[in-house]
Amino acid sequence: MSxxxxxxxxxxxxxxxxxxxxxxxxxxxxxLFDDGLGLDSIDxxxxxxxxxxxxxxxxxxxxASVRAAFRCVNTLAELVHARRTDSERTANE
Amino acid sequence: xxxxAIIPTQLSIRVPVLNWAVWPHDASVPExxxxxxxxxxxxxxxxxxxxxxxxxxxxxAGVCVGKTPRVRTVFASRHGELHRTVDMxxxxxxxEPLSPTAFGxxxxxxxxxxxxxxxxxxxxxxxxxxxxxxxGYALLEAHVQLRSDPAAPVLVVYADEPLPQVYAARSCxxxxxxxxxxxxxxxxxxxxxxxxxRSTEAPSGGMQSLAFxxxxxxxxxxxxxxxxxxxxxx
Numbered sequence: 001m002s003x004x005x006x007x008x009x010x011x012x013x014x015x016x017x018x019x020x021x022x023x024x025x026x027x028x029x030x031x032l033f034d035d036g037l038g039l040d041s042i043d044x045x046x047x048x049x050x051x052x053x054x055x056x057x058x059x060x061x062x063x064a065s066v067r068a069a070f071r072c073v074n075t076l077a078e079l080v081h082a083r084r085t086d087s088e089r090t091a092n093e
Numbered sequence: 094x095x096x097x098a099i100i101p102t103q104l105s106i107r108v109p110v111l112n113w114a115v116w117p118h119d120a121s122v123p124e125x126x127x128x129x130x131x132x133x134x135x136x137x138x139x140x141x142x143x144x145x146x147x148x149x150x151x152x153x154a155g156v157c158v159g160k161t162p163r164v165r166t167v168f169a170s171r172h173g174e175l176h177r178t179v180d181m182x183x184x185x186x187x188x189e190p191l192s193p194t195a196f197g198x199x200x201x202x203x204x205x206x207x208x209x210x211x212x213x214x215x216x217x218x219x220x221x222x223x224x225x226x227x228x229g230y231a232l233l234e235a236h237v238q239l240r241s242d243p244a245a246p247v248l249v250v251y252a253d254e255p256l257p258q259v260y261a262a263r264s265c266x267x268x269x270x271x272x273x274x275x276x277x278x279x280x281x282x283x284x285x286x287x288x289x290x291r292s293t294e295a296p297s298g299g300m301q302s303l304a305f306x307x308x309x310x311x312x313x314x315x316x317x318x319x320x321x322x323x324x325x326x327x
Contacts, residue, residue: 017141038138045193052190 005077008051012073015050016043028074036072044070051076055084104289106236109281111246113309114157116149116272131155135211142194143207144177146170149272150204150252151211157248157274163214164248164276165238168205169221169231171253171300174198179257204250216245225265225319227251228302232275232287239277246278251302267299273309283312285326292323 009023012032016039030036033044047070051057057080059066069079117129130152132140143151150168158164177199181191197203202220209218217238223230228251235247252272256264285308297304297318305326307313314327 019141020137040138042142042193042197049190049192 001077001081004080005073008073008076008080011050011054012047015046026073029072031072032070051080055080057083057085059083102291104233104287106233106287108232108236108275108277108285108287109239109279110275110283110285111278111281112157112159112276114153114274115306115309116153117270135207139207139211142198144174144198144203145270146174146176146252146254147198147204147207149254149270150250151208153252153272153274154204154208154248154250157250157276158212161246161276163216164246165216165218165242166205166208166248166250167219167221167231167235167238168202168208169223169227169234169249169251170201171222171225171227171302172256173201173222174203175260176254176257179259204252208250225296225301226322226324228300228305229287229289229317229322229324232285233289235275235277236287239279243279246276246280249275249277253300253302265298265300267303269303271300271303271306273302273306275309288325289322292318292321294318294323296320 005028006023009026012018012026013021013023026037032047033039039047048059048061052059061067066079069075130148132143132148132151132155134155135143135151150170154166154168177195181195181199184191200206200220201222202218205218205220209215219234219238221227221231221234231249231251235249238247239245250272251274253268254270255268295318297316299317301317301319301324304315304317308315308326314325316323316325318324
C-alpha cells in the first residue's frame with residue numbers, strides 16, 4: 001500500500017506539473033484541494049484522467065464515494081486498491 | 094469579382110516601434126531545453142499548465158511590455174498549439190480520455206487570455222493566424238488598431254515552433270522554436286516601413302518571422318516572399 005501511495009504522489013506531481021514539489025513532500029493525509037496542497041477543479045479533472053489511464057479505473061464523477069476519495073492520497077490509494085482493473089493487480093493476486 | 098481584385102496590389106505602412114524582445118536571445122545558439130523564461134508575472138498555479146509555445150510568447154510579451162500598464166495585444170502564431178491538438182487527437186484515436194488542461198489551453202487565444210488575466214488588463218486582445226504570412230498580417234492588424242486609437246499602444250506577440258512529427262512533410266526549412274514581441278506606440282524610438290505586394294517570384298522558404306529578426310536586432314532591411322505576397326521592410 002505504501003508503494004501505491006508513492007506511485008499516486010508521483011502521478012499527482014507528473015500529471016499536474018507540480019514543478020517545485022517532490023512526491024515525498026505530499027503527506028498521505030494532506031488535503032489535496034483548497035487549503036491543503038491548493039489544487040483546483042481543473043486539477044481534479046486532470047487527476048481523474050491520469051488515474052483512469054494508469055489504473056484503468058472506472059470513475060463516475062457523480063458518484064459521491066469517488067468525490068470523497070479525492071480528499072487525500074490515503075483515500076485515493078484505497079479507491080485505486082478497490083477498483084483497479086489493470087494487469088498489475090491481476091499479477092498481484 | 095475575381096479573387097485577385099480584392100488583394101491590394103501594394104500595401105505600404107509605417108509602424109512606430111517603441112520596444113521589442115526576442116527569444117531565444119541569441120539566434121545562433123542551437124535549440125536546447127527551454128529555459129531563461131521570465132514568467133514571474135504569472136502565478137505559479139497557472140504557469141505550470143502552460144505549453145512551451147505559450148511560455149515563449151508570454152516571456153517575450155512580458156519583457157517587451159515592461160511597465161506599460163495597459164496595452165492592446167495581437168497574439169499571432171502560424172501553427173498555434175498544434176502539439177497539444179495532435180496529442181489530443183492521438184488520445185482520441187486510442188479512445189483515451191482527454192486532458193482538460195490541454196483542451197482548455199489548446200485554443201489560439203490561450204496566450205492572449207493568460208496575458209490579460211495575469212496583468213489584469215482588459216484592453217482588447219486579438220489572436221491571429223494567416224498561414225505563412227502570419228507575422229506580416231499581425232503587424233498590419235496592430236498598425237490598423239494603432240491608427241484607430243493612436244493614444245494607446247499595441248503589443249504584437251509572435252511565437253511558433255516546428256510542426257509535430259506527423260506533419261513533418263509540411264514543415265518549413267530552418268524552423269525552430271522562437272518568439273518575438275514588438276510594442277507599437279507613437280512614443281516610438283524608431284519606425285518600421287513595411288510593404289507587401291503580390292508575389293511574382295519564387296517563395297523564399299523559411300519562416301517569415303525569422304527573416305524579420307535582423308531588422309529588430311540591427312535595423313537591417315530585408316524581404317521575404319511567400320506564395321501570395323512579397324513583404325519588404327526597412
